[in-house]
Amino acid sequence: MAREASVSIATVSRVLSGEKTVNPEMAVRVREAAEKVGYRPNSAARGLVSGTFRTIGVTVPDLGNQYFQEVLRAAVLAAKGDGYRIVVMDSMGDADEEHEACLQQVPNVDGLILISPRMTVSQLEGLVETGVPLVMVNRVEPGFDIPTVTSDNHTAIGELCRHLFSYGHRNMVFINNSYPSWQARAREAAMVENAARLGFSLEILRAEPSIEGGYLAADEAVYLSPTAVLAFNDLMAYGVLTRFSELGVGVPERVSVTGFDDIEIARHSVPPLTTVLSPKAQLGRLAWRAMRASLSDKGNAEVAPVAAPVILRRSTGPAPDADEGNAELGVRAR
Amino acid sequence: MAREASVSIATVSRVLSGEKTVNPEMAVRVREAAEKVGYRPNSAARGLVSGTFRTIGVTVPDLGNQYFQEVLRAAVLAAKGDGYRIVVMDSMGDADEEHEACLQQVPNVDGLILISPRMTVSQLEGLVETGVPLVMVNRVEPGFDIPTVTSDNHTAIGELCRHLFSYGHRNMVFINNSYPSWQARAREAAMVENAARLGFSLEILRAEPSIEGGYLAADEAVYLSPTAVLAFNDLMAYGVLTRFSELGVGVPERVSVTGFDDIEIARHSVPPLTTVLSPKAQLGRLAWRAMRASLSDKGNAEVAPVAAPVILRRSTGPAPDADEGNAELGVRAR
């Protein structure tokens, strides 16, 4: 390729890196030659010398959960807009795997976005020490100076509880993520707080954050005879719905059910799920924006939590044998 | 790091590449030093000189579809077993994007696995010309000497049609993937063939391969008043189910519905979905096996299609006003 256009390799490099200091007609010649030979710069070599890869790595705990997929997609799109590529790593929920994959990527990327990371604090410390720019999504870790983007679990759960409470619900079960993620802790704390403040009884269960997890937990939940079951996420809520349908437990006549995230399935369940709209696309975009800021070395601005509105659908209704009360908070949606 | 253990960098390289020709106690010293300094070999540099990256790239058209996610996961696991890493690219259904992403990865990977690739034949040709080892999943392209792994659509659809036919169904609608993928063509051809052979009337619709796509196509389908609706995949079938539930169309009393793939959602829909179990994990494993064979330069063994059994659940039943006939083919499952 160097001599296909009869120029030096330095010039080729300049042309393909888009430097303006090249004779235009020579640039054209180079580009044509490149096209002809099918030449593509080797990005490994390029990264080796320039120390920049125009690539950033992202970890997610579960690619099978559409929630992460949507956050991811927004991040990919935003990054692409700035000429960056994203490579994805599915940690499959394993902290060590996640940590190891990150470490492995470090020399090949300009930065790492950790979505709902599960690695331990000391593993996280190790990552920070490599000096790679980091952005965290859905996890707040005090003491770390890492740009962080989250959604406002606290307000959302407050709204959800008020909604159910105003419908007369006084016995609720919260099926939390069995993995002690930051989100799990945050939501559980908010639930406990609301139970105390509003005055309703609350039981907490734990299950795998998947359809099957919710399905399996539903029997235990129904045994506690609540009038409302709140699940950690939509997948679990969906599993609960399925099991309730099998058990003949009417939703929402006998038990109201809520999810979290508002993924596609929430709109399409029977009945459609009342849930919290986690602004997935916005989280993804903000994550990229934070990363871009880190790369260009702007200060690590701590971003405020993104608002997460409650979406009312038909899986929630008045508690059996209760006054209706003032039940219309939030937005009715399909 | 070179002198942290007071050895030459070559020795470090040898130790970390696991060569046995090193003095054990020196190896230990090196490993300890590496641990201490937090040293990790730069895989870009390593790949640059050795020409091998222990990494392979995989493209999928839609990470949001659990189907692809499961194939992927199996491939990742299998590859990891051989010390290979996998990086994922989501082409978001766009052929050009897919092609471009592949080209970009070529200098950084040892091979590429294309899952349900959508790029044109000439784009595929371009990829082949780079000389990168390729494996295709779910697409057969005559004239290309690319190892290919597929599932047996033809037999599966035959079985599905026989099942419905024996239940008395004579008017079927097939909602195909609107994107003309190889799978779409293969399944449509099989449907047409079965309609002709068994003698039932068949209408073909097209829709986006997603829940929403099926949801939207359901109205059109019901307008054709079939007794059975077969969807290209489970996502679409699920959307059909949702819409039918809204429209008050009883499943399976009035219309039977089937999907394809057997992803988690198929077990958990109301009613649970009769579908074709596409052996996702097996496809992923075989893809990796084929890649490994390519890398070690075994001949490109064309693999036989993987069997895809029909799973009978409650979304299919006797056609209205029809004799039951001999309806029990396949396996009843939860």
Next chain:
DNA sequence: GTGAAAGCGCTAACAT
């Protein structure tokens, strides 16, 4: 504006 040359962090000969 362009070419020559140094070197990014490694591995693979080749020496010792």
Next chain:
DNA sequence: ATGTTAGCGCTTTCAC
């Protein structure tokens, strides 16, 4: 068994 050295394909000074 270990150290020395030549590049892998690029970008980036530094001359011209």
